[in-house]
Amino acid sequence: MNPNNSDRTDLSRIARLARAHPTYVAHALAQYQQDEALDDAALAVYLQCEDSMLVRLALCGLPRPAPQFADDVQEIATYAGANPMRLMRLLRTVEARRALQEGIEPRQQTREHDLPFVAARDREDGDSGARKASPDTQQDD
């Protein structure tokens, strides 16, 4: 294998490795794909981006807690050419499911990579009561 000669644009191998790192978006994407039985093409359709851009998305870190959270999601989505609202919904869904599986209320979690989702929810709760439904029932766009 010589990356010089084969495919210098192929970052899919490191994107797959990133799935094992919970602080990368790759981890959340893989979890969502598993839960929803989505292949890459279907995930790209959901996020409204090119298949090839999923790698760029996967290699981003998770968004930071508020006050950067919304801006970070926007910038990550822009970087990967994805729909920011869909991305935010995906990230929050994964987090909510993980919390349910672990029997933990998301608000009580303290690990750094969990904080953005809690922060986002707190922020939205404060902004408006219109988006208090579970992530799966929210309207995007």
Add this chain to the structure above:
Amino acid sequence: MSASSDELAMHQRVLSGHPVARAEVITALYFDVVEGVLRQAGTGCDAALAEEKAGDALLQYAENPGRYDPERSALRTYLILVGHSKYRTALWRERQRAARQYSLSNPQTVAAAERASADVMEELVADIDASQLKARLISHFDDPRDKAAAALVLDDTQGWEPYVDVLGLSSLPVEQQKAEVYRVKSRVKKRLQRLRGYFDEPQ
């Protein structure tokens, strides 16, 4: 050799915690790091494992960029060293696992397998020693350009082109670049020979 200006800018952005910075640095450096680890691992290496460990080095750096000190080495050099170290460790573990399997299936091969593990361990120790010696040698140069050139010389970097960037000669005409690289390399090599003599003496 300390970080170049582009590496320093990337590093600062990763340090800021910006999530997109991770993807940017990985995209920018991945293939250089993979190539470097493959080169260090040598011909006949386990290329898939080497690429995996190069990837691990990058992913972990982007998660914990504070572990990297830009004053001490170039980012690419650091990541290649980390990736190669991970590769060697993984190889050693793999051979240990193989040795344990041999011991269960065929006791006669135990000695050979253990010798193989010991050889890898010795190589690992030698690598660490070499890395430490390299760092000590480079630390004796005061000028950052000399440090960078010494690192390249110690890596047995051939040709003049790789030295142009680290010596900041890219704005000069090619002939002047070659002449200046030759002058610096000669000076650095002589100094390294003297220093090596010093370090080879019983301390």
